Structures are given as structure tokens and as C-alpha cells.
Amino acid sequence: MTRATTFDAAIAEKAVEWWVTLQSGDATETLRAACARWRAANPEHERAWLHIEGADRRMRHVSGTLGAAVAQAALRAPRSRGRRMAVKAIVGALFVGTGAWVASDPMAVQWLRADARTGAGERRTLRLADGTTLVLNTRSAVHLSMDRDVRRIGLVEGEIMVTTGKDVAHVPPRPLIVATAHGTLQPLGTRFVVRQTDGQSERSRDASVQVFEGAVRVTPRGAPETDTSSVRIVHAGEQATISARGVGAVLPLVNGDGAWADGMLVAVDMRLDTFLAELSRYRRGYLRCDPAVASLRVSGTYPLADIDAILGVLPHALPVSVSSVTRYWVMVGPRG
Known part of the structure; x- marks a missing residue:
């Protein structure tokens, strides 16, 4: 690549951060002056900024997913994880192919590619083709896959309530799997909540399951199929955590668990x-x-x-x- 089409990754990200900040609606003249000083401090800063300005018209016509990322980044605290993810995603969209996006953020990519997501304060209810009802809590995202052999819900981030459907179109019904960063959950005719907490990396994103009806089989990631000692069955009225260390102790539900769905x-x-x-x-x-x-x-x-x-x-x-x-x-x- 020639120099004219390459950008330093750190400079590209900082340019996007400034761009988002100035679109937040709370940008002061002090912030605008600071951005101007940053641009003037290095010719590469100005070149990255001009690249963004040149792409702005194109940005206004790209997918709603990217537009949502811009809006969410503008409204979140500068040091929040959600803001960082959105900024990284915007960098990827604006600078991909130019050499700037040398190390993509897999979580940001997963969020943008999710089949369903919610913003801050939003709840969303989906009725899946197999009859399963899926409720997404605030700031949640999922991947959905229904193939011939299995029904799969991948929890990218946030919290979901699942009421399993009977999958009457398939005999026998296909198994339903909910995948998290550290393990999978297979409901046995049930209603349950899965939450995956914010973390700085996929490895640190612990999950929890709360069961309100039926039972859920919890299998830690990487557990051999023949090893049943690490598998837990969580029954109605119980909850457990899932982390890099495996499945935690099964404990009783606490009053108010799951109330967010109402x-x-x-x-x-x-x-x-x-x-x-x-x-x-x-x-x-x-x-x-x-x-x-x-x-x-x-x-x-x-x-x-x-x-x-x-x-x-x-x-x-x-x-x-x-x-x-x-x-x-x-x-x-x-x-x-």
C-alpha cells in the first residue's frame, strides 16, 4: 500500500473519537478548540480528519446498524465500554481497507452483525419460527440460527429471557441451544434468563442463568462430551454462574429476579x-x-x-x- 492510502490505527481511532464527540450535542467551544489543536498538531491527524469528513456523506447512506453505532457512541460516556465498541466499529467502517484497522475488535463486530439488538432502556420481544419467545433486555444483542438439526441463540451481550417453543414442525423437535462466552445452555422445556456481563475481553465476560420453569442443562465451554462431572442441571427456582472456571454453585433465586421483563x-x-x-x-x-x-x-x-x-x-x-x-x-x- 502507498502512504496515501494508509493510516495509523491509533490516529484513526482518535480521529473518530473526536468526530463522535463533536456530534454528541453537548460539544462546547472548548472541546471544538481542543479538536482543532489536535488536528493541527500533526499532519497525519489532519489527514485522518479529512478522510472522515470525506466519508461523512457516504456514512449518511450506509446501513442503519452503522448509523446506530454512531448515535450510541455519541450518547455514551467517553470511557464506557459501549462507547469504545461503537468507536472501534466506526473506525472499521470508515478506514477498513486503508490499513488503519490492523486489529479489529471481535466484540464490536459481533454486536454490529447481531440479528437482533436493543439500545439503552429498550426491551424487545421476538417470536421465533419454532414458537420460542425471546425477550431482549436493555443493551442486548443476539445471533439467531435455525437449521435442520439445531436451534441456536448466541448471546453477544446483555440479558435475555427465553420461553422455549415446542418446535412442532420438526419430529422430533430440534434441540435449542443458548451459547455464551464460557458455555452452552440447553433448556428442557422451560422459561429462563441468561445474562452475560460487560467485560474488557471475551474471556472476562461471565454469564449467569436463572430458571423460572422447567430446567436447564449447563455445559462449560470445552468440556469433553464424555465428561458429565462438569455439567450442571439448574432447576426452576435456581440460578448459577458460568465463567472461564466452569459452572458455579447452584443457588436459589433472589426475590425480584427476572422482574426486568415486566x-x-x-x-x-x-x-x-x-x-x-x-x-x-x-x-x-x-x-x-x-x-x-x-x-x-x-x-x-x-x-x-x-x-x-x-x-x-x-x-x-x-x-x-x-x-x-x-x-x-x-x-x-x-x-x-
Whole structure:
């Protein structure tokens, strides 16, 4: 490749980060001036920026998936994992083939290629061809595959509730498999929830399963077919984790598990930092908890349709204050 068509990967990513920041709606003159200084600091910075500007018209006519990535990146906190994934995906779309995308982010690619996904605060219900009902919680993405021998749901990120269908068009019914980063789950006529937590890499993305009806067979990734010692059967009223170490202990469900499917969050003596981390999944932007109040406890049932309303009542229930830099940057700290 000639120099005219190649870009340094780090410069390409930084250029996209600046581009997204200036499209966020909260860009100040200070930020615009900082971007201008960055562009002027190095001819390669300016060349990457001009490449983006030249591609902007094309960006407006590409797939809705890429457009959604731009919008999501603009609305998320600069240091959030979702923002990083979206920015990397945009870099791949804008600079692929030019030498800049030397090491693609597999998670970002999986997210963009998912068959179904949801944004912040969104829930989506799908009725699959086999009769299975699939509910996607906030910020979730799945791959779907139905072939002659198996029905497969691949959980890329987030949380799903699965109510298995009878697959009456096939005799016998095809097995249904839910795949996560560290193992597979095979329901035995059931309703269950699978959640795969955010992580910096695929290896760190632990999953959990909560069973409400029937049972689920959980097999850790890489387990030999003849080795049944590592397989767990999780029954109704039980839950377990799935990690790189295998399947964890089977424990009873906690009151309120699965309430998100009805648009509710049930907190039972929950730490405030954990409570806010959960709320942040349903809200665009950055929601920070000051360590000074992190250990305060929260209990109650909260509707997820209006996260800002929940934040508004926190100072009436706890000795905290809620302050905003912008609507996308909220901090909860000590009162006074």
C-alpha cells in the first residue's frame, strides 16, 4: 500500500473519537478548540480528519446498524465500554481497507452483525419460527440460527429471557441451544434468563442463568462430551454462574429476579453502587457513584421506564445528592 492510502490505527481511532464527540450535542467551544489543536498538531491527524469528513456523506447512506453505532457512541460516556465498541466499529467502517484497522475488535463486530439488538432502556420481544419467545433486555444483542438439526441463540451481550417453543414442525423437535462466552445452555422445556456481563475481553465476560420453569442443562465451554462431572442441571427456582472456571454453585433465586421483563427493578438491601450500576444499563450516558456513599443500602421496586425519576427520589430516601454536568453525565454523592 502507498502512504496515501494508509493510516495509523491509533490516529484513526482518535480521529473518530473526536468526530463522535463533536456530534454528541453537548460539544462546547472548548472541546471544538481542543479538536482543532489536535488536528493541527500533526499532519497525519489532519489527514485522518479529512478522510472522515470525506466519508461523512457516504456514512449518511450506509446501513442503519452503522448509523446506530454512531448515535450510541455519541450518547455514551467517553470511557464506557459501549462507547469504545461503537468507536472501534466506526473506525472499521470508515478506514477498513486503508490499513488503519490492523486489529479489529471481535466484540464490536459481533454486536454490529447481531440479528437482533436493543439500545439503552429498550426491551424487545421476538417470536421465533419454532414458537420460542425471546425477550431482549436493555443493551442486548443476539445471533439467531435455525437449521435442520439445531436451534441456536448466541448471546453477544446483555440479558435475555427465553420461553422455549415446542418446535412442532420438526419430529422430533430440534434441540435449542443458548451459547455464551464460557458455555452452552440447553433448556428442557422451560422459561429462563441468561445474562452475560460487560467485560474488557471475551474471556472476562461471565454469564449467569436463572430458571423460572422447567430446567436447564449447563455445559462449560470445552468440556469433553464424555465428561458429565462438569455439567450442571439448574432447576426452576435456581440460578448459577458460568465463567472461564466452569459452572458455579447452584443457588436459589433472589426475590425480584427476572422482574426486568415486566419493566421493574427490585432491590433488596442492595448496595447503592450496585443499584446505580444496574440503572446505568437502562440510561444513556455516564452515571457515577461517589465511593463515599457506595455502601448505602437501597430497597424497593422501581419502574425502569423513567430512570431520571428514580434518581430524583434518591435524595429523599438516602443522604445523597444528585448532580448533573449534562443530562448524559450524572453523579451521586454525599449530601451537603
